[in-house]
Amino acid sequence: MIEVDGVTVTAGGTTLLPAVTLTVPRGAVLAIRGRNGSGKSTLLGVLAGSRTPTRGTVRIDGADVSPRDRGFRRRVAAMIGLPPMAPDLTVSDHVLLVATTWLDDPREAAELARTVIAELHLTGLGQRFPHELSSGQTQLFGLALVLARPFDVLLLDEPEQRLDPEHVESVIQVLRARRDAGATVIAATHSPALADRLADRTLWLDAAA
Template sequence: MIVVRDAEVRERDATLLPATSFDAAAGEAVVVRGANGAGKSTLLRLLAGMRAPSSGTVRIDGRDVVSRDRRLRRSVAAMIGLPPLAPDLTVRDHVLLVATTWSASGRDAERLAGQVLDELGLHALATRFPHELSSGQTQLFGLALVLARPCGALVLDEPEQRLDADRLGLVVAAVNRRREAGAAVVVATHSDALADGLGGRILWLQGAA
Protein backbone atom coordinates (compact mmCIF):
# COMPACT_ATOMS: atom_id res chain seq x y z
CA MET A 1 0.00 0.00 0.00
CA ILE A 2 2.73 2.51 1.01
CA VAL A 3 6.18 2.43 -0.60
CA VAL A 4 8.81 5.05 0.27
CA ARG A 5 12.21 4.85 -1.41
CA ASP A 6 15.10 7.16 -0.50
CA ALA A 7 12.69 10.06 0.11
CA GLU A 8 14.59 13.16 1.18
CA VAL A 9 13.44 16.70 1.88
CA ARG A 10 15.86 19.61 1.66
CA GLU A 11 15.18 23.30 2.11
CA ARG A 12 18.03 25.61 1.15
CA ASP A 13 21.00 24.26 3.12
CA ALA A 14 18.89 22.34 5.65
CA THR A 15 17.89 18.68 5.46
CA LEU A 16 14.42 18.31 6.93
CA LEU A 17 14.24 14.58 6.21
CA PRO A 18 17.30 12.44 5.45
CA ALA A 19 16.90 9.77 2.77
CA THR A 20 14.29 7.38 4.17
CA SER A 21 12.87 4.10 2.87
CA PHE A 22 10.13 1.83 4.22
CA ASP A 23 7.02 -0.11 3.20
CA ALA A 24 3.66 -0.46 4.92
CA ALA A 25 1.34 -3.18 3.68
CA ALA A 26 -2.43 -3.22 4.03
CA GLY A 27 -3.28 -4.15 7.61
CA GLU A 28 0.17 -3.20 8.89
CA ALA A 29 1.22 -0.46 11.32
CA VAL A 30 4.51 1.42 11.13
CA VAL A 31 5.37 3.58 14.14
CA VAL A 32 7.74 6.47 13.34
CA ARG A 33 9.94 7.53 16.23
CA GLY A 34 12.83 9.91 16.80
CA ALA A 35 13.80 13.13 18.53
CA ASN A 36 12.20 16.48 17.78
CA GLY A 37 13.49 17.69 14.43
CA ALA A 38 14.35 14.20 13.17
CA GLY A 39 11.86 14.53 10.31
CA LYS A 40 8.80 12.64 11.57
CA SER A 41 6.23 15.28 10.66
CA THR A 42 7.99 15.98 7.37
CA LEU A 43 7.74 12.31 6.43
CA LEU A 44 4.03 12.27 7.25
CA ARG A 45 3.47 15.39 5.16
CA LEU A 46 5.00 13.53 2.21
CA LEU A 47 2.53 10.68 2.75
CA ALA A 48 -0.38 13.12 2.95
CA GLY A 49 0.66 14.92 -0.24
CA MET A 50 1.26 18.17 1.66
CA ARG A 51 4.73 18.50 0.19
CA ALA A 52 6.87 16.73 -2.40
CA PRO A 53 10.21 15.02 -1.75
CA SER A 54 13.34 16.79 -2.98
CA SER A 55 14.52 13.38 -4.17
CA GLY A 56 13.33 9.79 -3.96
CA THR A 57 9.79 8.48 -4.38
CA VAL A 58 6.62 8.17 -2.31
CA ARG A 59 3.85 5.95 -3.67
CA ILE A 60 0.53 4.91 -2.16
CA ASP A 61 -1.67 2.25 -3.69
CA GLY A 62 0.64 2.16 -6.70
CA ARG A 63 0.44 5.89 -7.46
CA ASP A 64 2.75 8.81 -6.87
CA VAL A 65 1.48 10.99 -4.06
CA VAL A 66 -0.12 14.10 -5.57
CA SER A 67 -2.48 16.06 -3.33
CA ARG A 68 -4.83 17.09 -6.15
CA ASP A 69 -5.39 13.49 -7.21
CA ARG A 70 -8.89 12.63 -6.01
CA ARG A 71 -8.03 8.94 -5.91
CA LEU A 72 -5.20 9.71 -3.51
CA ARG A 73 -7.44 11.87 -1.33
CA ARG A 74 -9.90 9.00 -1.14
CA SER A 75 -7.10 6.58 -0.19
CA VAL A 76 -5.33 8.63 2.47
CA ALA A 77 -6.78 10.00 5.72
CA ALA A 78 -4.28 12.14 7.60
CA MET A 79 -4.17 14.08 10.86
CA ILE A 80 -1.19 16.41 10.96
CA GLY A 81 -2.21 19.11 13.39
CA LEU A 82 -5.83 19.97 14.00
CA PRO A 83 -7.99 20.55 10.91
CA PRO A 84 -9.84 23.85 10.37
CA LEU A 85 -13.01 24.03 12.45
CA ALA A 86 -16.24 25.95 11.89
CA PRO A 87 -17.21 27.79 15.10
CA ASP A 88 -20.93 27.60 14.34
CA LEU A 89 -21.07 23.83 13.76
CA THR A 90 -21.35 21.35 16.62
CA VAL A 91 -19.07 18.37 17.13
CA ARG A 92 -21.67 16.09 15.56
CA ASP A 93 -22.25 18.51 12.67
CA HIS A 94 -18.53 18.41 11.81
CA VAL A 95 -18.25 14.63 11.98
CA LEU A 96 -21.44 14.12 10.00
CA LEU A 97 -20.26 16.56 7.33
CA VAL A 98 -17.08 14.55 6.79
CA ALA A 99 -18.95 11.24 6.83
CA THR A 100 -21.52 12.55 4.33
CA THR A 101 -18.79 13.73 1.97
CA TRP A 102 -17.34 10.23 1.70
CA SER A 103 -20.36 7.97 2.27
CA ALA A 104 -22.61 6.43 -0.36
CA SER A 105 -25.82 7.47 1.42
CA GLY A 106 -27.14 9.66 4.20
CA ARG A 107 -27.97 6.57 6.25
CA ASP A 108 -24.39 5.33 5.96
CA ALA A 109 -23.11 8.74 7.01
CA GLU A 110 -25.36 8.88 10.07
CA ARG A 111 -24.26 5.41 11.12
CA LEU A 112 -20.56 6.13 10.65
CA ALA A 113 -20.71 9.48 12.45
CA GLY A 114 -22.44 7.90 15.44
CA GLN A 115 -19.96 5.04 15.50
CA VAL A 116 -16.94 7.35 15.51
CA LEU A 117 -18.37 9.58 18.24
CA ASP A 118 -19.06 6.53 20.38
CA GLU A 119 -15.68 4.84 19.96
CA LEU A 120 -13.79 8.02 20.90
CA GLY A 121 -16.03 8.80 23.87
CA LEU A 122 -17.45 11.95 22.27
CA HIS A 123 -21.14 11.09 22.11
CA ALA A 124 -21.95 13.14 25.23
CA LEU A 125 -20.19 16.13 23.63
CA ALA A 126 -21.97 15.86 20.28
CA THR A 127 -23.97 19.09 20.69
CA ARG A 128 -21.06 21.22 21.91
CA PHE A 129 -19.25 23.72 19.75
CA PRO A 130 -15.47 23.52 19.21
CA HIS A 131 -14.71 26.37 21.62
CA GLU A 132 -16.53 24.52 24.41
CA LEU A 133 -14.13 21.56 24.35
CA SER A 134 -11.08 20.99 26.54
CA SER A 135 -7.70 20.53 24.88
CA GLY A 136 -7.91 16.74 25.20
CA GLN A 137 -11.47 16.68 23.89
CA THR A 138 -10.39 18.83 20.95
CA GLN A 139 -7.63 16.35 20.14
CA LEU A 140 -10.15 13.49 20.07
CA PHE A 141 -12.52 15.63 18.00
CA GLY A 142 -9.79 16.22 15.42
CA LEU A 143 -9.12 12.50 15.25
CA ALA A 144 -12.85 11.80 14.83
CA LEU A 145 -12.86 13.97 11.71
CA VAL A 146 -10.12 11.78 10.23
CA LEU A 147 -11.74 8.49 11.20
CA ALA A 148 -15.19 9.48 9.90
CA ARG A 149 -14.25 8.49 6.36
CA PRO A 150 -12.96 5.42 4.55
CA CYS A 151 -9.25 5.09 3.83
CA GLY A 152 -6.65 2.63 2.66
CA ALA A 153 -3.85 4.51 4.44
CA LEU A 154 -4.18 6.22 7.83
CA VAL A 155 -1.47 8.77 8.69
CA LEU A 156 -1.37 10.31 12.19
CA ASP A 157 1.12 12.76 13.68
CA GLU A 158 1.37 12.44 17.47
CA PRO A 159 -2.31 11.64 18.12
CA GLU A 160 -1.49 11.16 21.80
CA GLN A 161 -1.07 14.88 22.44
CA ARG A 162 -3.03 16.23 25.43
CA LEU A 163 -4.62 12.83 26.18
CA ASP A 164 -4.69 11.00 29.49
CA ALA A 165 -4.12 7.25 29.67
CA ASP A 166 -7.81 6.32 29.38
CA ARG A 167 -8.36 8.50 26.31
CA LEU A 168 -5.15 7.19 24.76
CA GLY A 169 -6.58 3.69 25.10
CA LEU A 170 -9.59 4.78 23.04
CA VAL A 171 -7.26 6.04 20.32
CA VAL A 172 -5.23 2.82 20.25
CA ALA A 173 -8.41 0.76 19.94
CA ALA A 174 -9.85 2.97 17.18
CA VAL A 175 -6.64 2.92 15.13
CA ASN A 176 -6.27 -0.83 15.53
CA ARG A 177 -9.81 -1.34 14.24
CA ARG A 178 -8.87 0.47 11.03
CA ARG A 179 -5.66 -1.54 10.72
CA GLU A 180 -7.51 -4.82 11.27
CA ALA A 181 -9.99 -3.74 8.59
CA GLY A 182 -7.10 -3.47 6.12
CA ALA A 183 -5.73 0.08 6.38
CA ALA A 184 -1.98 0.66 6.27
CA VAL A 185 -1.24 2.80 9.34
CA VAL A 186 1.69 5.16 9.83
CA VAL A 187 1.85 6.96 13.19
CA ALA A 188 4.55 9.33 14.44
CA THR A 189 4.70 9.39 18.23
CA HIS A 190 6.79 10.06 21.32
CA SER A 191 4.52 7.77 23.37
CA ASP A 192 5.79 4.34 24.39
CA ALA A 193 2.23 3.36 25.34
CA LEU A 194 0.88 4.23 21.90
CA ALA A 195 3.73 2.46 20.13
CA ASP A 196 3.25 -0.65 22.26
CA GLY A 197 -0.52 -0.57 21.78
CA LEU A 198 -0.26 -0.47 17.99
CA GLY A 199 2.36 -3.21 17.99
CA GLY A 200 3.73 -2.31 14.59
CA ARG A 201 7.21 -2.09 13.17
CA ILE A 202 9.31 0.80 14.47
CA LEU A 203 10.94 3.21 12.01
CA TRP A 204 13.58 5.27 13.83
CA LEU A 205 14.54 8.59 12.26
CA GLN A 206 17.90 9.93 13.30
CA GLY A 207 17.70 13.34 11.64
CA ALA A 208 20.40 14.98 9.56
CA ALA A 209 23.97 14.27 10.56
Template sequence: MIQVEHAAVREGEVTLLAETSLRAEAGDAVIVRGANGAGKSTLLRLIAGMREPSRGTVSVGGRAPASPDPRFRRSLAAMIGLPPMAPDLTVRDHMLLVAATWAESGPEAERIAQEVLAELGLEALATRFPHELSSGQTQLFGLALVLARPFDALVLDEPEQRLDADRIVTVIAAVRRRQALGATVVIATHSDAIEAGLDGHTVWLREAA
Protein backbone atom coordinates in the same frame (compact mmCIF):
# COMPACT_ATOMS: atom_id res chain seq x y z
CA MET B 1 0.55 0.18 -0.16
CA ILE B 2 3.04 2.80 1.11
CA GLN B 3 6.65 2.83 -0.02
CA VAL B 4 9.30 5.42 0.78
CA GLU B 5 12.64 4.90 -0.96
CA HIS B 6 15.65 6.96 0.13
CA ALA B 7 13.49 10.07 0.52
CA ALA B 8 15.04 13.24 1.90
CA VAL B 9 13.92 16.85 2.21
CA ARG B 10 16.15 19.91 2.15
CA GLU B 11 15.39 23.61 2.14
CA GLY B 12 18.49 25.44 1.04
CA GLU B 13 21.26 24.24 3.32
CA VAL B 14 18.86 22.90 5.94
CA THR B 15 17.98 19.20 6.06
CA LEU B 16 14.41 18.69 7.25
CA LEU B 17 14.43 14.93 6.69
CA ALA B 18 17.54 12.79 6.35
CA GLU B 19 17.40 9.93 3.84
CA THR B 20 14.65 7.56 4.94
CA SER B 21 13.09 4.36 3.59
CA LEU B 22 10.08 2.38 4.77
CA ARG B 23 7.50 0.00 3.37
CA ALA B 24 4.02 -0.87 4.63
CA GLU B 25 1.45 -3.20 3.09
CA ALA B 26 -2.27 -3.48 3.77
CA GLY B 27 -2.85 -4.12 7.47
CA ASP B 28 0.67 -3.08 8.44
CA ALA B 29 1.48 -0.40 11.00
CA VAL B 30 4.69 1.63 10.91
CA ILE B 31 5.51 3.60 14.04
CA VAL B 32 7.81 6.54 13.28
CA ARG B 33 9.90 7.73 16.17
CA GLY B 34 12.74 10.18 16.68
CA ALA B 35 13.74 13.35 18.47
CA ASN B 36 12.02 16.66 17.86
CA GLY B 37 13.36 17.99 14.57
CA ALA B 38 14.22 14.56 13.19
CA GLY B 39 11.64 14.98 10.42
CA LYS B 40 8.70 12.87 11.58
CA SER B 41 6.07 15.38 10.47
CA THR B 42 7.97 16.07 7.26
CA LEU B 43 7.95 12.37 6.42
CA LEU B 44 4.21 12.18 7.02
CA ARG B 45 3.63 15.21 4.81
CA LEU B 46 5.48 13.44 2.00
CA ILE B 47 3.22 10.41 2.35
CA ALA B 48 0.12 12.62 2.54
CA GLY B 49 1.05 14.46 -0.66
CA MET B 50 1.52 17.78 1.13
CA ARG B 51 5.07 18.24 -0.16
CA GLU B 52 7.55 16.52 -2.45
CA PRO B 53 10.91 14.98 -1.52
CA SER B 54 14.10 16.73 -2.55
CA ARG B 55 15.37 13.32 -3.57
CA GLY B 56 14.11 9.77 -3.42
CA THR B 57 10.57 8.58 -4.09
CA VAL B 58 7.28 8.12 -2.24
CA SER B 59 4.33 6.07 -3.48
CA VAL B 60 0.89 5.28 -2.08
CA GLY B 61 -1.02 2.51 -3.79
CA GLY B 62 1.59 2.39 -6.52
CA ARG B 63 1.28 6.09 -7.40
CA ALA B 64 3.06 9.24 -6.29
CA PRO B 65 0.97 11.08 -3.67
CA ALA B 66 -1.02 13.87 -5.30
CA SER B 67 -3.62 15.74 -3.27
CA PRO B 68 -5.71 16.87 -6.31
CA ASP B 69 -6.08 13.27 -7.49
CA PRO B 70 -9.53 12.01 -6.35
CA ARG B 71 -8.23 8.43 -6.22
CA PHE B 72 -5.49 9.51 -3.82
CA ARG B 73 -7.89 11.58 -1.69
CA ARG B 74 -10.14 8.54 -1.36
CA SER B 75 -7.28 6.21 -0.47
CA LEU B 76 -5.52 8.16 2.29
CA ALA B 77 -6.74 9.98 5.41
CA ALA B 78 -4.30 12.05 7.44
CA MET B 79 -4.25 14.02 10.66
CA ILE B 80 -1.17 16.23 10.63
CA GLY B 81 -2.23 18.98 12.98
CA LEU B 82 -5.89 19.52 13.80
CA PRO B 83 -8.40 19.54 10.92
CA PRO B 84 -10.24 22.81 10.22
CA MET B 85 -13.18 23.42 12.53
CA ALA B 86 -16.02 25.90 11.99
CA PRO B 87 -16.92 27.85 15.14
CA ASP B 88 -20.65 27.86 14.35
CA LEU B 89 -21.01 24.12 13.74
CA THR B 90 -21.45 21.60 16.54
CA VAL B 91 -19.39 18.45 16.95
CA ARG B 92 -22.25 16.46 15.42
CA ASP B 93 -22.57 18.94 12.52
CA HIS B 94 -18.89 18.52 11.70
CA MET B 95 -19.09 14.75 11.84
CA LEU B 96 -22.15 14.64 9.58
CA LEU B 97 -20.51 17.00 7.11
CA VAL B 98 -17.47 14.76 6.75
CA ALA B 99 -19.40 11.49 6.79
CA ALA B 100 -21.97 12.73 4.26
CA THR B 101 -19.20 13.74 1.86
CA TRP B 102 -18.23 10.08 1.51
CA ALA B 103 -21.30 8.06 2.52
CA GLU B 104 -23.84 6.70 0.04
CA SER B 105 -26.84 8.06 1.94
CA GLY B 106 -27.91 10.35 4.75
CA PRO B 107 -28.74 7.49 7.13
CA GLU B 108 -25.36 5.93 6.44
CA ALA B 109 -23.63 9.23 7.28
CA GLU B 110 -25.65 9.47 10.50
CA ARG B 111 -24.65 5.94 11.48
CA ILE B 112 -20.96 6.57 10.82
CA ALA B 113 -20.97 9.85 12.76
CA GLN B 114 -22.66 8.28 15.77
CA GLU B 115 -20.44 5.20 15.76
CA VAL B 116 -17.17 7.14 15.59
CA LEU B 117 -18.25 9.58 18.32
CA ALA B 118 -19.19 6.65 20.55
CA GLU B 119 -15.98 4.81 19.76
CA LEU B 120 -13.88 7.76 20.95
CA GLY B 121 -16.11 8.53 23.93
CA LEU B 122 -17.38 11.80 22.48
CA GLU B 123 -21.11 11.13 22.09
CA ALA B 124 -21.98 13.29 25.11
CA LEU B 125 -20.24 16.23 23.42
CA ALA B 126 -22.19 16.04 20.16
CA THR B 127 -24.08 19.32 20.71
CA ARG B 128 -21.07 21.33 21.82
CA PHE B 129 -19.18 23.78 19.64
CA PRO B 130 -15.40 23.41 19.09
CA HIS B 131 -14.56 26.30 21.44
CA GLU B 132 -16.43 24.52 24.25
CA LEU B 133 -14.12 21.49 24.16
CA SER B 134 -11.06 20.95 26.32
CA SER B 135 -7.70 20.54 24.57
CA GLY B 136 -7.86 16.77 24.98
CA GLN B 137 -11.44 16.62 23.71
CA THR B 138 -10.44 18.74 20.73
CA GLN B 139 -7.63 16.32 19.93
CA LEU B 140 -10.03 13.35 19.99
CA PHE B 141 -12.57 15.32 17.95
CA GLY B 142 -9.92 15.95 15.31
CA LEU B 143 -9.22 12.23 15.13
CA ALA B 144 -12.95 11.50 14.91
CA LEU B 145 -13.22 13.73 11.84
CA VAL B 146 -10.46 11.73 10.16
CA LEU B 147 -12.01 8.38 11.07
CA ALA B 148 -15.46 9.42 9.80
CA ARG B 149 -14.41 8.89 6.19
CA PRO B 150 -13.24 5.84 4.22
CA PHE B 151 -9.55 5.22 3.59
CA ASP B 152 -7.04 2.53 2.72
CA ALA B 153 -4.15 4.27 4.48
CA LEU B 154 -4.19 6.25 7.73
CA VAL B 155 -1.45 8.75 8.58
CA LEU B 156 -1.38 10.26 12.08
CA ASP B 157 1.07 12.75 13.56
CA GLU B 158 1.40 12.43 17.34
CA PRO B 159 -2.28 11.66 18.04
CA GLU B 160 -1.43 11.32 21.73
CA GLN B 161 -0.97 15.08 22.15
CA ARG B 162 -2.92 16.52 25.09
CA LEU B 163 -4.42 13.11 25.96
CA ASP B 164 -4.35 11.32 29.29
CA ALA B 165 -3.40 7.65 29.55
CA ASP B 166 -6.98 6.36 29.29
CA ARG B 167 -7.64 8.35 26.10
CA ILE B 168 -4.39 7.10 24.57
CA VAL B 169 -5.69 3.57 25.11
CA THR B 170 -8.88 4.62 23.27
CA VAL B 171 -6.82 5.90 20.35
CA ILE B 172 -4.78 2.70 20.20
CA ALA B 173 -7.96 0.60 20.10
CA ALA B 174 -9.45 2.73 17.30
CA VAL B 175 -6.30 2.47 15.20
CA ARG B 176 -6.03 -1.27 15.76
CA ARG B 177 -9.63 -1.72 14.54
CA ARG B 178 -8.78 0.01 11.25
CA GLN B 179 -5.59 -1.99 10.95
CA ALA B 180 -7.55 -5.23 11.46
CA LEU B 181 -9.86 -4.18 8.62
CA GLY B 182 -6.85 -3.88 6.32
CA ALA B 183 -5.86 -0.23 6.61
CA THR B 184 -2.19 0.63 6.30
CA VAL B 185 -1.14 2.83 9.23
CA VAL B 186 1.81 5.19 9.55
CA ILE B 187 1.91 6.98 12.87
CA ALA B 188 4.52 9.36 14.25
CA THR B 189 4.64 9.38 18.03
CA HIS B 190 6.65 10.01 21.19
CA SER B 191 4.40 7.60 23.09
CA ASP B 192 5.84 4.31 24.32
CA ALA B 193 2.26 3.15 24.93
CA ILE B 194 1.25 3.68 21.30
CA GLU B 195 4.37 1.91 20.05
CA ALA B 196 3.72 -1.05 22.34
CA GLY B 197 -0.03 -1.10 21.70
CA LEU B 198 0.07 -1.34 17.92
CA ASP B 199 0.89 -4.45 15.96
CA GLY B 200 3.66 -3.01 13.81
CA HIS B 201 7.31 -2.18 13.45
CA THR B 202 9.20 0.95 14.40
CA VAL B 203 11.30 3.20 12.18
CA TRP B 204 13.64 5.52 14.07
CA LEU B 205 14.61 8.72 12.27
CA ARG B 206 18.07 10.06 12.82
CA GLU B 207 18.30 13.74 13.61
CA ALA B 208 19.05 15.82 10.54
CA ALA B 209 22.57 17.20 10.43
Protein backbone atom coordinates in the same frame (compact mmCIF):
# COMPACT_ATOMS: atom_id res chain seq x y z
CA MET C 1 0.72 -0.51 0.09
CA ILE C 2 3.38 2.17 0.73
CA GLU C 3 6.81 2.30 -0.90
CA VAL C 4 9.27 5.05 0.03
CA ASP C 5 12.59 5.05 -1.83
CA GLY C 6 15.39 7.39 -0.80
CA VAL C 7 13.11 10.26 0.18
CA THR C 8 14.93 13.34 1.48
CA VAL C 9 13.65 16.84 2.23
CA THR C 10 15.98 19.84 2.49
CA ALA C 11 15.30 23.55 2.69
CA GLY C 12 17.84 26.35 2.57
CA GLY C 13 20.71 23.92 3.09
CA THR C 14 19.04 22.36 6.14
CA THR C 15 18.03 18.70 6.13
CA LEU C 16 14.45 18.45 7.34
CA LEU C 17 14.20 14.73 6.61
CA PRO C 18 17.22 12.44 6.19
CA ALA C 19 17.07 9.76 3.49
CA VAL C 20 14.28 7.27 4.22
CA THR C 21 13.59 4.01 2.41
CA LEU C 22 10.81 1.75 3.65
CA THR C 23 7.92 -0.47 2.66
CA VAL C 24 4.72 -0.74 4.66
CA PRO C 25 2.39 -3.58 3.64
CA ARG C 26 -1.38 -3.36 3.55
CA GLY C 27 -2.97 -3.73 6.99
CA ALA C 28 0.25 -2.96 8.90
CA VAL C 29 1.01 -0.24 11.45
CA LEU C 30 4.25 1.74 11.35
CA ALA C 31 5.24 3.97 14.27
CA ILE C 32 7.62 6.83 13.48
CA ARG C 33 9.64 7.91 16.47
CA GLY C 34 12.45 10.34 17.14
CA ARG C 35 13.25 13.59 18.85
CA ASN C 36 11.50 16.85 17.98
CA GLY C 37 12.78 18.11 14.64
CA SER C 38 13.95 14.72 13.40
CA GLY C 39 11.55 14.78 10.45
CA LYS C 40 8.52 12.81 11.62
CA SER C 41 5.93 15.38 10.55
CA THR C 42 7.88 16.10 7.36
CA LEU C 43 7.74 12.44 6.35
CA LEU C 44 4.00 12.35 7.00
CA GLY C 45 3.61 15.49 4.89
CA VAL C 46 5.44 13.81 2.01
CA LEU C 47 3.16 10.77 2.25
CA ALA C 48 0.07 12.98 2.38
CA GLY C 49 1.20 15.08 -0.57
CA SER C 50 1.45 18.35 1.31
CA ARG C 51 5.26 18.37 1.11
CA THR C 52 7.33 17.64 -2.01
CA PRO C 53 10.48 15.58 -1.43
CA THR C 54 13.78 17.02 -2.56
CA ARG C 55 14.89 13.57 -3.72
CA GLY C 56 13.35 10.13 -3.83
CA THR C 57 9.97 8.69 -4.71
CA VAL C 58 6.79 7.60 -2.93
CA ARG C 59 4.19 5.15 -4.22
CA ILE C 60 0.92 4.40 -2.44
CA ASP C 61 -1.08 1.45 -3.68
CA GLY C 62 1.08 1.48 -6.81
CA ALA C 63 0.34 5.12 -7.68
CA ASP C 64 2.21 8.40 -7.27
CA VAL C 65 1.22 10.78 -4.49
CA SER C 66 -1.30 13.16 -6.07
CA PRO C 67 -3.47 15.08 -3.58
CA ARG C 68 -5.54 16.71 -6.35
CA ASP C 69 -6.66 13.28 -7.51
CA ARG C 70 -9.89 12.14 -5.82
CA GLY C 71 -8.76 8.52 -5.95
CA PHE C 72 -5.67 9.40 -3.93
CA ARG C 73 -7.71 11.45 -1.48
CA ARG C 74 -10.11 8.53 -1.12
CA ARG C 75 -7.25 6.18 -0.27
CA VAL C 76 -5.31 8.45 2.09
CA ALA C 77 -6.64 10.23 5.18
CA ALA C 78 -4.32 12.35 7.28
CA MET C 79 -4.31 14.34 10.49
CA ILE C 80 -1.16 16.44 10.57
CA GLY C 81 -2.15 19.14 13.00
CA LEU C 82 -5.79 19.72 13.89
CA PRO C 83 -8.26 19.85 10.96
CA PRO C 84 -10.14 23.09 10.20
CA MET C 85 -13.16 23.61 12.44
CA ALA C 86 -16.15 25.88 11.86
CA PRO C 87 -17.09 27.85 14.99
CA ASP C 88 -20.83 27.69 14.23
CA LEU C 89 -21.05 23.90 13.77
CA THR C 90 -21.31 21.47 16.67
CA VAL C 91 -19.12 18.41 17.15
CA SER C 92 -21.87 16.19 15.71
CA ASP C 93 -22.43 18.60 12.79
CA HIS C 94 -18.75 18.47 11.86
CA VAL C 95 -18.43 14.69 11.97
CA LEU C 96 -21.65 14.16 10.03
CA LEU C 97 -20.55 16.71 7.42
CA VAL C 98 -17.33 14.78 6.78
CA ALA C 99 -19.15 11.45 6.57
CA THR C 100 -21.79 12.87 4.23
CA THR C 101 -19.12 14.33 1.97
CA TRP C 102 -17.64 10.88 1.35
CA LEU C 103 -20.64 8.54 1.53
CA ASP C 104 -23.57 8.65 -0.88
CA ASP C 105 -26.06 6.99 1.47
CA PRO C 106 -27.23 9.49 4.16
CA ARG C 107 -28.12 6.67 6.54
CA GLU C 108 -24.70 5.09 6.16
CA ALA C 109 -23.06 8.47 6.74
CA ALA C 110 -25.13 9.09 9.88
CA GLU C 111 -24.27 5.64 11.23
CA LEU C 112 -20.55 6.14 10.60
CA ALA C 113 -20.65 9.53 12.32
CA ARG C 114 -22.43 8.07 15.36
CA THR C 115 -19.99 5.16 15.55
CA VAL C 116 -16.88 7.33 15.42
CA ILE C 117 -18.25 9.76 18.01
CA ALA C 118 -19.07 6.88 20.35
CA GLU C 119 -15.69 5.16 19.85
CA LEU C 120 -13.86 8.31 20.91
CA HIS C 121 -16.16 8.97 23.88
CA LEU C 122 -17.55 12.18 22.39
CA THR C 123 -21.26 11.29 22.52
CA GLY C 124 -21.94 13.58 25.47
CA LEU C 125 -20.12 16.42 23.71
CA GLY C 126 -21.98 16.18 20.41
CA GLN C 127 -23.89 19.47 20.82
CA ARG C 128 -20.90 21.49 21.95
CA PHE C 129 -19.07 23.90 19.68
CA PRO C 130 -15.31 23.57 19.09
CA HIS C 131 -14.45 26.49 21.39
CA GLU C 132 -16.27 24.75 24.26
CA LEU C 133 -13.94 21.72 24.23
CA SER C 134 -10.88 21.14 26.37
CA SER C 135 -7.53 20.57 24.63
CA GLY C 136 -7.83 16.81 25.05
CA GLN C 137 -11.42 16.80 23.81
CA THR C 138 -10.34 18.88 20.81
CA GLN C 139 -7.69 16.27 20.00
CA LEU C 140 -10.29 13.49 20.07
CA PHE C 141 -12.60 15.66 17.96
CA GLY C 142 -9.83 16.05 15.38
CA LEU C 143 -9.37 12.30 15.27
CA ALA C 144 -13.11 11.83 14.81
CA LEU C 145 -13.04 14.12 11.77
CA VAL C 146 -10.32 12.10 10.05
CA LEU C 147 -11.94 8.76 10.93
CA ALA C 148 -15.44 9.73 9.72
CA ARG C 149 -14.65 8.83 6.12
CA PRO C 150 -13.42 5.85 4.10
CA PHE C 151 -9.67 5.35 3.69
CA ASP C 152 -7.06 2.69 2.99
CA VAL C 153 -4.14 4.58 4.51
CA LEU C 154 -4.29 6.60 7.73
CA LEU C 155 -1.53 9.10 8.54
CA LEU C 156 -1.47 10.55 12.05
CA ASP C 157 0.90 13.04 13.66
CA GLU C 158 1.08 12.41 17.42
CA PRO C 159 -2.51 11.19 17.87
CA GLU C 160 -1.85 10.86 21.61
CA GLN C 161 -1.11 14.58 21.97
CA ARG C 162 -2.85 16.25 24.95
CA LEU C 163 -4.55 12.97 25.98
CA ASP C 164 -4.51 11.33 29.40
CA PRO C 165 -3.54 7.61 29.64
CA GLU C 166 -7.17 6.46 29.60
CA HIS C 167 -7.88 8.23 26.33
CA VAL C 168 -4.57 7.10 24.81
CA GLU C 169 -5.80 3.58 25.47
CA SER C 170 -9.06 4.40 23.67
CA VAL C 171 -7.14 5.71 20.68
CA ILE C 172 -5.03 2.54 20.58
CA GLN C 173 -8.20 0.44 20.51
CA VAL C 174 -9.78 2.57 17.77
CA LEU C 175 -6.66 2.40 15.59
CA ARG C 176 -6.33 -1.33 16.21
CA ALA C 177 -9.87 -1.77 14.91
CA ARG C 178 -9.00 0.15 11.73
CA ARG C 179 -5.89 -1.97 11.25
CA ASP C 180 -7.88 -5.16 11.75
CA ALA C 181 -10.33 -3.93 9.10
CA GLY C 182 -7.44 -3.71 6.62
CA ALA C 183 -6.21 -0.12 6.87
CA THR C 184 -2.53 0.72 6.76
CA VAL C 185 -1.64 3.11 9.60
CA ILE C 186 1.43 5.31 9.97
CA ALA C 187 1.64 7.30 13.19
CA ALA C 188 4.36 9.65 14.35
CA THR C 189 4.36 9.37 18.11
CA HIS C 190 6.21 10.08 21.33
CA SER C 191 4.09 7.48 23.17
CA PRO C 192 5.89 4.22 23.99
CA ALA C 193 2.51 2.65 24.80
CA LEU C 194 1.06 3.47 21.39
CA ALA C 195 4.18 2.33 19.53
CA ASP C 196 4.73 -0.86 21.54
CA ARG C 197 1.11 -2.01 21.64
CA LEU C 198 -0.04 -1.02 18.18
CA ALA C 199 2.85 -0.94 15.72
CA ASP C 200 4.20 -3.87 13.75
CA ARG C 201 7.39 -1.92 13.18
CA THR C 202 9.03 1.27 14.42
CA LEU C 203 11.08 3.66 12.31
CA TRP C 204 13.53 5.69 14.38
CA LEU C 205 14.43 8.83 12.45
CA ASP C 206 17.13 9.72 14.98
CA ALA C 207 18.99 6.63 13.84
CA ALA C 208 18.55 7.61 10.19
CA ALA C 209 19.87 11.15 10.71
